[in-house]
Amino acid sequence: MGQQIAFHKADQLKVKPDPEHLGFGRHFTDYMLEMDYSVDDGWHDARIVPYGPITLQPAATVFHYGQEVFEGMKAYRAEDGRILLFRPEMNMRRMNQSCARLNIPAIDEAFVTEAIMKLVDIEKDWIPSKPGQSLYIRPFIIGTESFLGVHPAESYKLIVILSPVGAYFGDTVNPVKIYVEDEYVRAVRGGIGFAKTGGNYAASLKAQSKAEELGFDQVLWLDGVEHKYVEEVGSMNIFFKVDGEVWTPALNGSILPGVTRDSVIRLLQHWGVPVKEKKISVKKLFKKAEKQKLEEVFGTGTAAVISPVGFLKWEDRLIRVGNGEIGPLSKKLYETLTGIQTGRLEDELGWMQEVSSEETAVAD
Amino acid sequence: MGQQIAFHKADQLKVKPDPEHLGFGRHFTDYMLEMDYSVDDGWHDARIVPYGPITLQPAATVFHYGQEVFEGMKAYRAEDGRILLFRPEMNMRRMNQSCARLNIPAIDEAFVTEAIMKLVDIEKDWIPSKPGQSLYIRPFIIGTESFLGVHPAESYKLIVILSPVGAYFGDTVNPVKIYVEDEYVRAVRGGIGFAKTGGNYAASLKAQSKAEELGFDQVLWLDGVEHKYVEEVGSMNIFFKVDGEVWTPALNGSILPGVTRDSVIRLLQHWGVPVKEKKISVKKLFKKAEKQKLEEVFGTGTAAVISPVGFLKWEDRLIRVGNGEIGPLSKKLYETLTGIQTGRLEDELGWMQEVSSEETAVAD
Ligand SMILES: Cc1ncc(COP(=O)(O)O)c(C=O)c1O
Ligand SMILES: Cc1ncc(COP(=O)(O)O)c(C=O)c1O
Numbered sequence: 001m002g003q004q005i006a007f008h009k010a011d012q013l014k015v016k017p018d019p020e021h022l023g024f025g026r027h028f029t030d031y032m033l034e035m036d037y038s039v040d041d042g043w044h045d046a047r048i049v050p051y052g053p054i055t056l057q058p059a060a061t062v063f064h065y066g067q068e069v070f071e072g073m074k075a076y077r078a079e080d081g082r083i084l085l086f087r088p089e090m091n092m093r094r095m096n097q098s099c100a101r102l103n104i105p106a107i108d109e110a111f112v113t114e115a116i117m118k119l120v121d122i123e124k125d126w127i128p129s130k131p132g133q134s135l136y137i138r139p140f141i142i143g144t145e146s147f148l149g150v151h152p153a154e155s156y157k158l159i160v161i162l163s164p165v166g167a168y169f170g171d172t173v174n175p176v177k178i179y180v181e182d183e184y185v186r187a188v189r190g191g192i193g194f195a196k197t198g199g200n201y202a203a204s205l206k207a208q209s210k211a212e213e214l215g216f217d218q219v220l221w222l223d224g225v226e227h228k229y230v231e232e233v234g235s236m237n238i239f240f241k242v243d244g245e246v247w248t249p250a251l252n253g254s255i256l257p258g259v260t261r262d263s264v265i266r267l268l269q270h271w272g273v274p275v276k277e278k279k280i281s282v283k284k285l286f287k288k289a290e291k292q293k294l295e296e297v298f299g300t301g302t303a304a305v306i307s308p309v310g311f312l313k314w315e316d317r318l319i320r321v322g323n324g325e326i327g328p329l330s331k332k333l334y335e336t337l338t339g340i341q342t343g344r345l346e347d348e349l350g351w352m353q354e355v356s357s358e359e360t361a362v363a364d
Numbered sequence: 365m366g367q368q369i370a371f372h373k374a375d376q377l378k379v380k381p382d383p384e385h386l387g388f389g390r391h392f393t394d395y396m397l398e399m400d401y402s403v404d405d406g407w408h409d410a411r412i413v414p415y416g417p418i419t420l421q422p423a424a425t426v427f428h429y430g431q432e433v434f435e436g437m438k439a440y441r442a443e444d445g446r447i448l449l450f451r452p453e454m455n456m457r458r459m460n461q462s463c464a465r466l467n468i469p470a471i472d473e474a475f476v477t478e479a480i481m482k483l484v485d486i487e488k489d490w491i492p493s494k495p496g497q498s499l500y501i502r503p504f505i506i507g508t509e510s511f512l513g514v515h516p517a518e519s520y521k522l523i524v525i526l527s528p529v530g531a532y533f534g535d536t537v538n539p540v541k542i543y544v545e546d547e548y549v550r551a552v553r554g555g556i557g558f559a560k561t562g563g564n565y566a567a568s569l570k571a572q573s574k575a576e577e578l579g580f581d582q583v584l585w586l587d588g589v590e591h592k593y594v595e596e597v598g599s600m601n602i603f604f605k606v607d608g609e610v611w612t613p614a615l616n617g618s619i620l621p622g623v624t625r626d627s628v629i630r631l632l633q634h635w636g637v638p639v640k641e642k643k644i645s646v647k648k649l650f651k652k653a654e655k656q657k658l659e660e661v662f663g664t665g666t667a668a669v670i671s672p673v674g675f676l677k678w679e680d681r682l683i684r685v686g687n688g689e690i691g692p693l694s695k696k697l698y699e700t701l702t703g704i705q706t707g708r709l710e711d712e713l714g715w716m717q718e719v720s721s722e723e724t725a726v727a728d
Contacts (some may be wrong), residue, residue: 025423025512032422053419055428058525059389059398063418063506066430066562067569103569138512139490140426148389148502148527150565150599152573161422163512185554188588190547192567198430199563201514203556204433209516224552225589235514 009049033160061143061153069098070140078343098195103152132167133284168304175310177214188224193254236299237261260300306334374414386530397524425507425517433462434504442707462559465517485605496531532668539674552588557618600663601625624664660691
């Protein structure tokens with residue numbers, strides 16, 4: 001591209017949060033990456049600036065018509081000090097797939113990856129290093145044109161913010177309780193379910209709060225057409241170990257194609273564990289469970305990596321998966337993925353990209 | 365409520381736009397209404413302030429998870445100088461229905477109506493008065509909490525902006541060409557289709573641009589489950605006059621319950637024209653058209669009021685409705701509605717609410 005990335009230094013840096021109490025998505029670093037799009041100039045003016053508020057016209061597209069996409073990925077600090085990103089090219093590609101569905105102009109994936117690496121390098125002191133901790137990277141694009149009317153915006157902002165985070169579900173890997181939602185629908189074939197865009201999450205809030213009221217942690221969505229086939233969990237894809245085989249719902253247009261999902265499938269294939277992407281009816285799953293054939297259930301996502309499922313509730317039926325604790329395959333996947341991500345295990349599949357200070361010099 | 369509405373005077377007022385070239389949603393008045401929500405204080409601090417940019421944290425909910433709802437209504441200047449709102453209580457009720465679906469705390473409908481009236485009264489010189497012109501009122505609510513994670517925000521902003529607008533489709537009532545979309549889906553039963561929220565519009569952009577590329581003006585959506593039954597148009601509900609009867613899709617959870625739709629149904633009932641809300645298959649409509657029984661088709665919405673449809677395209681079939689010009693019933697509905705709205709015709713159904721200066725004194 002030959003594009004420059006400007007760097008505006010902050011006058012003062014923040015006090016970093018207590019690494020024992022990071023939580024998730026509450027603390028933000030000193031800088032953010034910004035880039036603008038206009039019809040005349042395309043994506044331009046990449047700059048790393050002090051983290052701070054965004055100012056938009058009240059009629060900006062994003063406030064009315066939901067033209068917004070985002071991504072979520074992590075930077076890890078390895079024991080030897082290296083800074084590693086996990087398959088960032090997958091997130092950039094998915095961001096462009098989301099953009100295409102939402103009529104948002106495509107980004108230059110390689111350039112934005114490079115800019116994110118520069119930002120992470122500048123903020124490297126913010127990367128926490130205790131087990132389960134990382135620097136969460138949140139790129140997002142919003143329509144900014146000041147105009148009321150349903151049409152794609154003519155101007156956009158890409159912003160990348162960073163948040164030091166702890167383990168998503170706390171210290172111990174506690175199996176979650178999942179409620180199979182049979183009334184509300186998150187997404188449907190022909191819709192925007194495969195895109196990482198606000199509308200899908202807005203649609204999910206109601207069912208999530210219903211599940212919580214009923215004492216469950218997360219919702220398992222069914223397909224929007226027949227309400228029969230499982231799709232995914234709130235912000236994770238879902239896997240079932242059934243009678244020695246691993247199943248996960250096939251990508252059908254209404255499921256987010258998770259990077260962790262893809263990585264789990266590849267690891268299983270690499271290990272020679274039979275894994276199938278297919279239509280999975282909730283009825284069949286419950287039948288298998290009755291016959292003691294549902295050995296493990298786990299969610300996969302950037303935030304939690306692998307999240308074992310202990311209980312599944314559907315209509316008036318409740319099943320406990322295994323003995324309600326994390327199963328051996330879930331555990332092995334968790335250990336392997338986090339091992340690769342933090343550089344403890346060899347990166348046999350070539351997933352990690354190192355953020356190196358030399359390559360990421362920025363123009364002051 | 366006993367709530368006060370504060371008024372912050374602008375130092376300078378804008379030059380008003382040329383009334384001959386208003387367009388739609390491009391110009392905004394001098395003031396806007398703002399109100400905040402917090403868990404501790406509920407909705408509070410209603411204030412009319414100079415129109416200007418909104419400043420939010422980059423992690424604000426609305427930028428990531430689409431937690432946003434909006435409304436659209438109009439203020440008209442009658443020939444005798446009165447300022448009239450059309451069924452504002454319907455918009456406020458719908459706004460709360462949207463809020464309920466999106467886990468946004470409900471507003472006090474009566475209080476917000478009163479506040480909107482004050483704002484409109486202050487801005488009365490902005491209401492254009494040529495035929496087809498009005499002051500478009502856009503209330504919207506956005507989640508503002510600075511937090512990454514899928515959960516309902518704990519803070520919100522309600523904003524109301526005003527835009528003087530011309531006739532939506534230009535001067536003459538030109539019949540529009542409609543493309544029946546059979547691939548992309550806007551909404552599905554169990555989803556958020558009945559709510560006026562960004563995600564639905566974001567989901568619609570792709571199909572709209574596809575229709576435009578093919579030479580059509582608007583998309584007619586089919587149901588998300590079977591792709592067989594007509595639902596609504598981009599930002600209008602849809603009506604068909606078939607063999608002397610008027611049909612419109614029944615409200616099924618995936619269609620926006622339009623205020624104009626409701627008003628048209630009531631007017632037709634008032635006139636003794638048979639009108640049915642039902643499931644309407646696109647196949648049946650095309651059969652009726654072949655038999656010359658599809659007499660009129662029109663969209664209904666706040667922006668365009670009544671928009672006659674001249675052509676319908678579905679798969680490889682194209683039909684011309686009537687002679688491709690506005691039909692007598694569509695015309696009568698348009699004349700009646702705009703007549704009532706601008707005070708030319710008697711308001712037999714008690715729809716108009718007058719904005720009176722006396723009641724709307726604000727605290728300086
Ligand atoms: C709806 C949804 N499904 C699945 C996932 C998992 O995707 P990934 O593994 O890329 O984080 C996420 C989280 O990003 C999500 O939001
Ligand atoms: C999707 C959709 N359907 C229908 C309508 C018509 O509703 P109303 O008559 O209340 O303007 C609108 C516009 O508001 C809309 O956006």
